[in-house]
């Protein structure tokens with residue numbers, strides 16, 4: 001670990017149980033010096049920020065007097081692309097929103113489309129979607145924790161986290177044939193069913209990931225250097241977080257148990273057992289611990305799902321929405337015609353607009369869709385958690401020490417693809 | 422659901438009573454200024470006159486029966502070829518009451534200005550900048566209204582329906598030469 | 610079945626690290642040492658336990674579901690199976706497929722005179738495979754696309770044709786997984 005100063009920061013609220021405020025008092029000498037804040041430009045590609053973002057800092061010594069965050073380096077026109085394609089053609093693009101938890105985006109978009117169409121995916125597809133979402137969430141959290149430890153100087157912990165993530169991406173691979181660009185979920189179902197060996201594979205990979213996570217915890221959680229840098233840094237009171245639209249682990253770490261899975265259960269989340277972890281001080285350490293606990297809960301959920309998942313079809317039986325199987329297309333004229341219609345015109349939802357939220361890796365991921373009854377969306381708008389969360393970075397680091405930028409930014413876990421759309 | 426904005430000129434009381442208590446409250450409290458409500462697929466939606474936006478927003482945040490303390494999203498929709506052409510859309514969430522509401526404000530193309538809700542929900546800051554950037558909606562009273570994703574020299578607002586997807590922007594900065602991508606031998 | 614809210618335990622962490630973090634230090638060393646010795650033993654015994662492979666000397670085993678580059682299925686008589694219906698061209702979100710259809714001597718069959726895929730734009734999404742009614746375009750396990758110019762990444766029909774016995778595993782997989 002590098003020799004950086006994690007102590008000394010303004011914490012607004014004194015009554016917080018653990019977050020300790022140790023402000024540095026200006027000494028006689030420091031007041032004599034001519035004062036001119038130094039400007040520091042972090043990014044857009046900075047080794048200690050795992051995201052393409054630029055942070056403009058005004059520094060008084062090591063203290064940040066003013067900060068400004070600039071995003072947009074990864075803006076690829078997601079909405080414009082979606083609006084120019086058919087409804088089903090947006091799925092590959094949704095992978096690229098939050099590219100460390102791609103299936104959650106697939107699921108969110110599919111659920112929003114299904115709400116718009118007024119259909120529901122079959123039972124088995126719903127359980128599989130929960131499994132896939134939780135696998136994705138775990139890979140997201142491992143990336144976040146690993147990148148955070150790397151940027152705080154703990155390279156070994158990063159390797160273990162990334163190896164654990166590889167185990168989960170093997171599960172992605174078994175589900176849909178890709179590790180990152182999954183394109184797994186479809187309107188009204190899934191692109192494909194899983195093989196019979198998935199249950200054993202899932203158990204094996206989850207156990208391997210669990211071991212690596214234990215190592216990660218052993219390396220970091222009692223380490224005083226790590227604790228010094230995480231404890232009491234990046235604190236914002238929860239009222240402020242809510243006002244800024246922050247959701248996900250950052251909000252939960254501040255003690256607000258808002259989780260879309262619990263508040264407005266979708267899929268089969270109301271039928272499985274899990275805990276929603278919350279923190280008490282709302283600092284970076286709590287955010288880290290909340291993610292560690294969520295990883296355990298996700299593992300628990302997947303274990304329940306692979307056991308209880310029923311057999312059956314994974315696609316709605318509706319020739320206006322889903323393609324028929326290849327064998328049927330080969331042999332029957334109606335299916336062939338339906339295939340042509342669905343591919344060229346796309347499924348057509350009724351006129352209307354919907355908003356559907358799911359719990360993404362970093363908070364509430366919502367899709368706002370507007371349809372005019374044709375095969376192309378009028379509007380396909382993701383409400384991305386990273387965008388609102390990154391907005392809170394500036395207030396979190398204003399007045400803190402320069403070294404606190406790194407853990408705070410890491411725990412916000414800004415994902416460029418999702419933030420910049 | 423009939424097309425929401427086509428009803429925008431009809432008086433609100435022409436509609437049946439909505440199931441959502443928030444919408445009922447809005448209809449009675451802001452009669453004539455809440456132009457229409459709908460509950461398509463269970464999403465409570467109110468179309469609000471621009472002049473009443475701030476008042477409605479404050480009420481939604483502060484009233485204990487509403488308590489919409491989080492602004493999730495601000496965006497716009499371009500219904501090209503229809504009047505009013507634009508609609509600014511707000512998605513609100515009440516964490517304590519576990520409820521959502523969508524507020525829409527129709528805007529004419531010639532008069533694309535709307536009061537900023539930053540004084541009510543601080544989180545609107547970046548969201549409004551984004552809407553300004555991509556649709557050109559001006560948010561009156563926004564503390565720092567400038568482009569957020571695109572660069573200052575960018576011409577036009579790319580999410581408008583009349584902005585072609587293939588449109589090229591002039592290159593900026595030093596060495597701004599466009600090369601032919603397909604015949605560009607990378608070994609040279 | 611419900612979700613409970615639990616508070617994470619942060620108060621005991623410092624104590625677990627011991628005085629001056631000595632216990633944390635020892636624990637960290639033991640974790641890294643365990644990994645190191647296990648990997649070393651694996652290397653000595655010739656059964657590697659590390660997560661990485663020495664690509665390109667070693668290759669990874671790709672699952673049947675793996676989606677690499679889209680390729681065209683070549684039938685045993687050397688012709689493509691594609692009938693130039695154009696569905697894959699429609700389905701492709703990034704418009705990277707371009708087809709010039711033509712008639713064949715057989716009056717009821719058509720075939721593509723030209724079939725190009727711009728691999729620089731292709732994102733391996735598999736929607737073309739899903740759309741194709743003939744099982745003529747499938748995702749292979751090829752992944753290497755490097756070329757010396759951007760024009761070189763555009764693959765034409767001859768580059769894309771792969772004999773169908775080489776694609777047997779994938780063709781079998783498509784039949785099974787897309788059948789409902």
Ligand code: SF4
Nearest residue numbers: 701731732734735737
């Ligand atoms: S894999 Fe996707 S991007 Fe590539 S050619 Fe097929 S449809 Fe197009």
Ligand code: SF4
Nearest residue numbers: 691692694695697741
């Ligand atoms: S969809 Fe299949 S048959 Fe039709 S043009 Fe494409 S590859 Fe050929």
